[in-house]
Amino acid sequence: MQRWSRRKTHFPVLALFFSVFIVASILYNERNIRKIHDRKEEQQVPIRDSTLLTSVPSKVSSKHKPIVAAASLDRFTKCDSTRKFHGRRTETVYQKLDSSQRREKQHRCDLFSGKWVFDNTSYPLYDESRCPYMSDQLACHKHGRTDLGYQNWRWQPHDCNLKRWNATEMWEKLRGKRLMFVGDSLNRGQWISMVCLLQSVIPVDKRSMSPNAPLTIFRAEEYNATVEFYWAPLLVESNSDDPVNHRLNDRIMRPDSVFKHASEWEKADILIFNTYLWWRQGPIKLLWSDEESGICEELDGVGAMELAMEAWADWVASKVNPLKKKVFFVTMSPTHLWSREWAPGTEGNCYQENNPIDMEGYWGSGSDLPTMRMVDKVVDRLRSKVSVLNITQLSEYRKDGHPSIYRKFWESLSPQQLSNPASYADCIHWCLPGVPDVWNELLFNSL
Known part of the structure; x- marks a missing residue:
């Protein structure tokens, strides 16, 4: 201001007046602009601020309370009270993707029909015995299964052939990259399958496995690559995020938050997601990120899964650049709990089943069609960023591929159970080698 006054020596008073006027105007405008800006930040989440999109509810209190990070959920989290779900949704970005952003369907062979x-x-x-990373939950031959035909089935698409599995070629695809499987024990089974498929071509002193944790990592030094598994059975944050201690009476989740998990996802180059089975175990309790009083809402499994899928889809839409990161979603893995569905008049399950179902187009209750339609609706809006591994129909045929009674059970079996093996048969997971190897062959063909 002084320098300006010296230049205007002929009109000192006038110059001083104008200087004061201009400075006052600037301060006034700046204060008003700041007020407007602060008001807007309180009232809405900027579309371009993708770090907030999956944690901020669409309806914000009229009191404009500041948004603070909610405390993490764990297995000790409880609801102070529970009320019926009232229809609240999260902010969604993925719905704004128009058709021009979706991947065009290519007219090529359908690898999933065959x-x-x-x-x-x-x-x-x-x-099986030569994979040091095999799980006792999936090692069926080790635990007494003698009919090994389940290991000898090859998936044959109707109008083309799958490229033959080649471990060295797969490592070349992964060179310098992180491949991460995200989900529950079924996705962990696919991860173990992938590690068993890949580990034999890596010298023992050039490979390692991190201890069992939420994130478990298999490393191959010479390729500077990792094959990882991240435990997130509901995709969003939940009280079941402990990979060991997650058998709880109530499932509680934050339907609007993937922050905790996404901090790991964003580091991966190739992501394989799945979620399904845990949503079939009864109603889910919802604890929103801005709910301070511990009041939970309750919603049926399909509805709660849709909320979680929307939060996941928001993260994909806002964070995934398909030129840098590949994302796959694995469709539901079917169960075989009722033999009457493929053999009318019987009352068993997968126990003692040793051949696939030969009825083309077979569909059992282990695959829930309404859930599949909901998932397809969500994923379809992300087709430019997500590829689907449709393993459901081909896995439906494999009633013979489950561990049944041939696995390690972590809890003691009662005399009553032991006298009726079908009562404790595992018709959910899959023996290895077996069906999940084919899922990984499909992934290999899709990369």
Whole structure:
């Protein structure tokens, strides 16, 4: 201001007046602009601020309370009270993706439509006993299964052939990258399958496995690559995020938050997501991020899953650049709990089943069609950023592929259970080698 006054020596008083006027105007305008800006920040979440999109509810209190990070959920989290879900939704970005942003459907062979062919020459792709990372939950031969035909089935698409599995070629696809499986124990089974498929070509002193934790990492030094599994059974944050201690009476989730998990996802180059089975275990309690009083809402499994899928989809829409990161969503893995569905008049399950279902187009209650339609609706809006591994129909045929009673059970079995093996047969997970190897062959063909 002084320098300006010296230049205007002929009109000192006038210059001083104008200086004071201009400074006052600037201060006034700046204060008003700041007020407007602060008001807007309180009232809405900027579309471009993608870090907030999956945690801020669409309806904000008229009191304009500041948004603070909610406390993390764990297995000790409880609801102070529960009320019926009242229809609240989260902010969604993925719905704004228009058709021009979706991947155009290519007219090519449908890898997911076909039949199982017995092939004891090329399959299995590895030996169960020679994979040091095999899980006792999936090692069926080790735990007494003697009919090993389940290891010899090859998936044959109707109008083309799958490219033959090649571990070295897969490592080249992964060179310098992080491949991460995200989900529940079924996705963990697919991860173990992938590690068993890949580990044999890596020298023992050039590979390592981190201890079991929410994030477990298999490393291959010479490729500077990792194959990882991240435990997130509901995708969003929940009280079941402990990979060991997650058997709880009440499932509580934050339907509007993937922050905790996404901090790991964003580091991966290739992501394989799944979620399904845990939503079939009864109603879910919802604890929103801005709910301070511990009041939960309750919603049925499909409705709660849709909320979680929308939060996941928001993260994909706002964070995933398909030129840098590949995202796959694995459709539901079917169960085989009722033999009457493929053999009318019987009252068993997958126990003692040793051949696939040969009825093309077979569909059992282990695959829930309304849930599949909901998932398809959400994922379809992300087609430019997400590829689907549609393993449901081909896995439906494999009633013979489950561990049944041939696995390690972590809890003691009662005399009553032991006298009726079908009562404790595992018809949910899959023996290895087996069906999940084919899921990984489909992934190999899709990369």
